[in-house]
Amino acid sequence: MLERTVHAVEVRTRRTHVLRAALGYVFPEHWSFLWGEIALYCFVVLVVTGTYMTFFFDASTTHIVYHGSYAPLRGQDMSRAYASAVHLSLDVRAGLLARQTHHWAADVFLAAITIHMARVFFTGAFRKPREVIFWTGLTLLAAAVLEGYMGYSMIDDLLSGMGLAIGWSVATSIPVVGGPLATLLWDGPFPGGTAFESRLYIAHVLLVPVLIGALIGIHLLLVSLLHHTQFRGPRETERNVVGLRLWPAYAVRSLALFAAVTGVLVLMGGLVQINPIWLYGPFHTYLSENGAQPDWYIGWLIGALRLVPGWELTAFGRTLVPNPFWGGVLFPLMVFATLYAWPLVERRLSGDRTTHNILDRPSDNPWRTAFGAAFATWVAVPFFAGSSDRIFLAFGIDYEGQVATMRVLWAVLPVLVFVATLRICRAVRDSEAAGRAEASADPA
Secondary structure (H helix, E strand, O other): OHHHHHHHHHHHHOOHHHHHHHHOOEEOOOHHHHHHHHHHHHHHHHHHHHHHHHOOOOOOOOEEEOOOOOHHHOOOEEEHHHHHHHHHHHOOOOHHHHHHHHHHHHHHHHHHHHHHHHHHHHHOOOOOOOHHHHHHHHHHHHHHHHHHHHHHHOOOEHHHHHHHHHHHHHHHOOOOOHHHHHHHHHOOOOOOOOOHHHHHHHHHHHHHHHHHHHHHHHHHHHHHHHOOOEEOOOOOOOOOOOOEEHHHHHHHHHHHHHHHHHHHHHHHHHHOOOOOHHHHOEOOOOOOOOOOOOOHHHHHHHHHHHHOOOOOEEEOOEEEEOOHHHHHHHHHHHHHHHHHHHHHHHHHHHOOOOOOOEEOOHHHOHHHHHHHHHHHHHHHHHHHHOOHHHHHHHHOOOHHHHHHHHHHHHHHHHHHHHHHHHHHHHHHHHHHHHHHHHHHHOOO
């Protein structure tokens, strides 16, 4: 049946070599390559569940009095957006399943992209000629973080309202342009004008998803044109790819992975509660919630805002750079700028301008691995600091003491991790080299 289909397409399109080459494309079998596919399938689940929810969500900040089925909220003043989200969760058939599956898919989507990018970094898969592939993946990660933030922010519950208040403070802290930019985006001072919710909604359901879909398409196209990288082995060389062909072996395996990812996400959506908005209540500017936590991928930004001391740059009685700028703007800019620049920096420092199709193991390049481990630690410390209030509430550990300790670790721990990782990688590399030399010298 496949041969007849291919022949029919060939006759009608005269694209014989393209179709047969696509079916014969070879995928490496190493398990670490599956993280990119998991991210892709999470995006498919996000599109399907998000499309279902658009039929029931009302992107309006017009206030009403709630008279729905959830008794604890009856009689409360709330926006139509929040009321429709509660209605979707508690009254629409499969609404809560769709919303929680959507939320879990977003969390796993970002986790899979992060792990995939870490694998690319530590194995050197970003080297020539794949720099653009690395940059599209990094842009995809940034867009996914923004998309997730907008997703839980537009519900207008107490948690999302507090998140938007922090976002407003960070946006207005940008020197010179911050105030006008934030006012433009929010359609007025916080909490925003009547157009803000619809802008947030359109960006979340249309603009950013189209951008993410385009980035995924470009990413996959470039990977197919340049072919996959692979780890060194007895048959793997710089001139071939060893693995499974697209049809039928890899296609069947990939479809099984898609079914598994979808099934696990739906099970999590049905069995594991996440973001119970009916417990938070509607957002009002005079309310706040102690211990409110955003999704995990925002934790490193919340932690950075907490760890940076109360620095502000002032002159002539005016605040030029408010405090939220350092942790909310400068820190993420430094993180992403470093990652974007790394392929060029490594090529410049190493002088290596050759084409690479074989991947490094982490111990093959101790300096890159040590830097990557130290850099990940530098980002991880604020990530854990983002849960300081929860730790205080759960265990009674002094909040100020946690912040002071984390500030010291933020400066010291990356250096220690760099030195330790460098020594370990060098020891592993030298030990393996000695073992190969001994084996080659053994006459047996």
